[in-house]
Amino acid sequence: MTxxxxxxxxxxxxxxxxxxxxxxxVLVVDESGGEALPFSLRHTAADEGVAVVTTDHSAxxxxxxxxxxxxxxxxxxxxxxxxxxxxVDTPVVDSLVSAGQDLPSVGEATVDxxxxxxxxxxxxxxxxxxxxxxxxxTVQQVYKLLYxxxxxxxxxxxxxxxxxxxxxxxxxxxxxxxALDRRVSLEGRxxxxxxxxxxxxxxxG
Amino acid sequence: MxxxxxxxxxVEDERDLADSFGSLLDDEYDVRVxxxxxxxxxxxxxxxxxxxxxxxxxxxxxxxxLRHIRDEPGDCGVGMLTAVDPAPDxxxxxxxxxxxxxxxGDDLMSLVETLLQRTTCDEALRxxxxxxxxxxxxxxxxxxxxxxxxxxxxxxxxxxxxxxxTASEAVEDLDSADVGAILRSDSQP
Numbered sequence: 437m438t439x440x441x442x443x444x445x446x447x448x449x450x451x452x453x454x455x456x457x458x459x460x461x462v463l464v465v466d467e468s469g470g471e472a473l474p475f476s477l478r479h480t481a482a483d484e485g486v487a488v489v490t491t492d493h494s495a496x497x498x499x500x501x502x503x504x505x506x507x508x509x510x511x512x513x514x515x516x517x518x519x520x521x522x523x524v525d526t527p528v529v530d531s532l533v534s535a536g537q538d539l540p541s542v543g544e545a546t547v548d549x550x551x552x553x554x555x556x557x558x559x560x561x562x563x564x565x566x567x568x569x570x571x572x573x574t575v576q577q578v579y580k581l582l583y584x585x586x587x588x589x590x591x592x593x594x595x596x597x598x599x600x601x602x603x604x605x606x607x608x609x610x611x612x613x614x615a616l617d618r619r620v621s622l623e624g625r626x627x628x629x630x631x632x633x634x635x636x637x638x639x640x641g
Numbered sequence: 642m643x644x645x646x647x648x649x650x651x652v653e654d655e656r657d658l659a660d661s662f663g664s665l666l667d668d669e670y671d672v673r674v675x676x677x678x679x680x681x682x683x684x685x686x687x688x689x690x691x692x693x694x695x696x697x698x699x700x701x702x703x704x705x706x707l708r709h710i711r712d713e714p715g716d717c718g719v720g721m722l723t724a725v726d727p728a729p730d731x732x733x734x735x736x737x738x739x740x741x742x743x744x745x746g747d748d749l750m751s752l753v754e755t756l757l758q759r760t761t762c763d764e765a766l767r768x769x770x771x772x773x774x775x776x777x778x779x780x781x782x783x784x785x786x787x788x789x790x791x792x793x794x795x796x797x798x799x800x801x802x803x804x805x806x807t808a809s810e811a812v813e814d815l816d817s818a819d820v821g822a823i824l825r826s827d828s829q830p
Contacts, residue, residue, distance in 0.1 A: 540824035
């Protein structure tokens with residue numbers, strides 16, 4: 437792995453595009469909320485395809501945020517698991533599908549998206565948010581979802597970001613993080629800290 | 642109840658609780674209820690799909706029943722349904738799931754469904770689930786300092802790393818329907 441750079445929040449996309457190797461699963465902890473998706477997009481090359489699976493942010497807001505970062509030619513797929521069906525301008529989004537809000541439905545939709553990566557030229561998947569999924573089910577259930585999705589991400593050579601929005605507890609993050617490869621904490625305005633799974637497993641209490 | 646219903650062996654020394662749980666399960670499963678360990682062993686055979694075991698019972702314990710079951714032919718799903726908090730000794734136990742009582746009827750039904758699904762899993766994936774459950778239980782019930790000193794906890798994590806290397810192939814073969822089915826049938830109380 438060569439993904440040890442710590443880009444600052446204001447870095448341009450091109451300067452951070454190779455921060456994470458293909459096949460890497462990254463837990464993005466964003467206690468203040470709202471910064472995880474922009475972080476994911478900053479770590480995607482502007483002309484590469486992105487799929488966003490959203491459980492809380494509306495499809496139009498995701499599309500708006502994504503299009504500010506991505507090149508016009510870049511593919512953008514949105515899987516809307518918010519339960520609030522809203523339309524998005526067709527030219528803005530290449531694919532918009534709705535899926536159930538429950539964990540199994542989110543899991544099915546995410547795996548479908550990851551496995552379609554080859555045919556749709558995706559390089560990055562953003563899944564948000566883990567905190568919402570835990571609230572809807574259990575930590576163990578979400579861990580199992582992450583375990584299965586993360587393996588598919590590795591097999592398909594994508595980079596996946598899993599957002600944790602809002603307050604967190606160390607034990608939950610440690611359990612979820614065991615299924616993933618990297619963890620980034622978006623704290624303050626300084627450089628995010630990128631850590632491997634083994635680095636964080638022993639220090640979160 | 643039909644002949645095709647899965648067979649559930651319920652072992653619980655508190656008779657009222659055993660009868661109550663047995664009645665709940667009886668609509669969907671072929672239930673065998675034992676109030677003590679020896680009766681449980683008499684009722685156990687290869688037809689049993691799921692065994693729910695109390696740990697602390699007069700005479701032979703549920704832990705011993707579990708060892709006997711694992712020594713016998715068959716590969717039923719085993720859930721510990723007990724008032725005993727998990728401790729490092731669970732590392733060497735052959736259960737699939739562990740629920741600390743009190744448990745609701747919904748907890749019970751979910752547990753049985755989970756265990757039935759688990760018996761259909763690839764062996765590597767099933768071992769993965771067993772190990773992650775034990776690790777999660779210890780992390781929930783032990784203090785960080787106890788975890789750091791626990792050889793069993795470290796060993797479980799090492800075993801999990803080994804198993805994951807094998808299980809990875811099985812997971813990669815899953816499609817979205819498989820993932821959805823696992824998560825639906827695997828819901829925890």
